[in-house]
Amino acid sequence: MANVIYLIFSLIYICLICYSYQLTDKKDLQYKFFLAILAALFYDNLISGIGFMIGAGPALKFLNFFRFAFHVFITPLLCYIVFKIAQKMKVKILQSKIADIFVWALTIILIIIGIPA
Numbered sequence: 202m203a204n205v206i207y208l209i210f211s212l213i214y215i216c217l218i219c220y221s222y223q224l225t226d227k228k229d230l231q232y233k234f235f236l237a238i239l240a241a242l243f244y245d246n247l248i249s250g251i252g253f254m255i256g257a258g259p260a261l262k263f264l265n266f267f268r269f270a271f272h273v274f275i276t277p278l279l280c281y282i283v284f285k286i287a288q289k290m291k292v293k294i295l296q297s298k299i300a301d302i303f304v305w306a307l308t309i310i311l312i313i314i315g316i317p318a
Contacts, residue, residue, distance in 0.1 A: 207250030
């Protein structure tokens with residue numbers, strides 16, 4: 202049953218990616234990060250949904266490697282997206298260049314922490 206739910210979520214993420222792509226003409230960095238996160242979520246749910254068909258073994262292990270890589274490298278990009286949304290909402294403390302540097306540093310630190318030793 203859980204596999205069906207994962208596959209349904211995959212379809213929802215595909216719809217969200219298509220809708221988001223048409224949503225704006227402005228293709229800035231925040232927008233590209235958002236699409237990357239949606240694509241990673243799609244892949245994560247797709248592999249989780251079809252994993253039982255592939256079965257345990259080297260193929261599934263290989264596909265899961267990319268799931269974990271997306272979690273490490275793409276999920277921290279949410280920090281930047283939230284930061285940009287807060288800036289657009291005129292949160293005063295986030296309007297400075299120091300805040301921008303801090304958010305980028307935080308994002309990089311989260312990526313580094315997520316990389317297994």
